[in-house]
Amino acid sequence: MHHHQPDILQNLRREFSSGRLWLDRTVVLAYAVIAGLSVVAFTFLTNQAFAYFQRVYHWQGGWAVLVWIPTWSAAIVWATRRFAPTTAGSGIPQVIAALDPAVAEAERSIFVSLRLTLAKLVLGSAGFLAGMSVGKEGPSVQIAAGVMRHARRWLGPHSGISDHALLVAGGAAGIAAAFNAPLAGVLFAIEELSRKLESRSSGLIITGIVLAGLMGVSFYGNHSYYGVIVVPPLDWSALAPGLMVVLVCGALGGLFAKVMATSLTGAPERLNVLRARFPVRFAAAGGLMIALMGLATGGATFGAGSEAVQHMLAGHADVPAFYVTLKFIATWLTAWCGVPGGIFAPSLSIGAGVGHNVSLLMGADIAPALIAMGMAAFLAAVTQAPLTAFIIVMEMIDGHALVLSLMAAAMLSSLISRLIAKPLYETLAAHMVAVLKAPAAPDPSAPAADAPPH
Structure with a gap:
């Protein structure tokens, strides 16, 4: 031959x-x-x-x-x-x-x-x-x-x-x-x-x-999104706090995906009926709650949350312990109101908050590593796309020293999330296609009261 x-x-x-x-x-x-x-x-x-x-x-x-x-x-x-x-x-x-x-x-x-x-x-x-x-x-x-x-x-x-x-x-x-x-x-x-x-x-x-x-x-410029973090050598003492970050992020991320999917696919609940009937007033009420949460956290929950993450990674975070809870609610409310905006960056800031809280709770001196693991873990749990999540975080913090830790955190938290919720983006996309193909909706591009456009 x-x-x-x-x-x-x-x-x-x-x-x-x-x-x-x-x-x-x-x-x-x-x-x-x-x-x-x-x-x-x-x-x-x-x-x-x-x-x-x-x-x-x-x-x-x-x-x-x-x-x-x-x-x-x-x-x-x-x-x-x-x-x-x-x-x-x-x-x-x-x-x-x-x-x-x-x-x-x-x-x-x-x-x-x-x-x-x-x-x-x-x-x-x-x-x-x-x-x-x-x-x-x-x-x-x-x-x-x-x-x-x-x-x-x-x-x-x-x-x-x-x-x-x-x-x-x-x-x-x-x-x-x-x-x-x-x-x-x-x-x-x-x-x-x-x-x-x-x-x-x-x-x-x-x-x-x-x-x-x-x-x-x-x-x-060719620089990392969140700068370059300095990570001390990791040993077996990092296992317990790291595992806690991953477990919390996996459960919280799965809950976030479930709540978002339920809200945005128009589940027949009283608040969704109100949202469908009075979308503009509903958005104003949601905006007021977001404003109150922002005031309670000194402005930390406003916007993407990138500044809060940078402060945490630099070791001089000025966010309260309940930042994670309020950022979680603020991001969900923003999406539920129908405002065009992503959840990637807010998810990263919620995960960073979890890592920061665990480092304070367990007295770990590896806070930057825990914060980075929290970012990868929460994003992976929300999107159920672990490879994308850990690569994004690695490229954003120039964290090549943390490759294995970030990979393990993203994979495990994604598995935990799958026990709680279906993949968020696929669920929302399937709902949009179903609304498009519904015979009762002659013009799918029109804002239908019973079909939130997410």
Whole structure:
């Protein structure tokens, strides 16, 4: 049996013979750059919006937020339901719903489109301006996916690049650009969005993800999201506090996923009936509760929670012990009200709070390691995507010394969470598809009273 060696010249000739093929590749990569830039723009807007909110909070002792947050949350929910109902919530379930085989190609624009990208940019930034407990990572996924899907109209009929591939590339590019974590973007594409990458276009998709990530690096620098933590050598004495962090995060994360899914899929409870009948008033009431919780924690529960995490990792945290509970409730309320915003960053801050509390309780001198493990564990428990969770945290803190600890924490907490709740994003996506396909809903893009657009 003769093994023929590849003919280099023949392969090169074949590769460069089709100008249309290279044009299609150029289009995809150009759109990947635009997707990355759109996430950079969103990051800039959210930073500016939250900085303005901070000025409002620090004005006259902070009491202005009792009017500011309810007013803005009501306005955001009204605008969301009126103009772009499928931008409510994270954005990740929308992309998963668009990838569902039951959703026809023409119906995908209900969940992901260039128009929704623009709406998410504005409404997602407004959530930060309001001081709600939101993150930018979930919205970044929907924003970048909307940009990438638009590339379809410029591709040739025989490009071999499907709508599915473009949506996966866009969603993963959103994660890569938002977290400055290209590896996490690739894993997110495989683990959370597609479950597999199409072999024909996988190289192009990964190149696009990296390009989008490079856009974030070129504007914000190649640095870790939370800086570089210094971890002392870990020994067997770290096992008990580490295990406690993982067990608490696994149980809390599973509870969070269960509560979110129950609330957002319209379970027939009295409060959900009120929410369906009076969504704007419900949002105002939720905003008032979020304002009160923020005042009780000295402003720590407002926004994504990134500053609180940085303070904890630096060893001079100024958050109260009940921060975890209030951040948990504030994040749930924000999503339940229907405000466009993600739960990645708030989840990381809740997990960091658990790690910080355990280090104080057990007198552990390895607080940074416990905080990092808490971040990976809680995010893995909420999303039930442990590989993505531990890679994201590792890239955000430059925590290569903690690879095995973060991996073990994410895997174990995800297993605990599975005993309590179904995967959150898949549950919300399945609900959206069910609402879309329901015969009683003639226009799925319209804000239906009995179908919360999450």
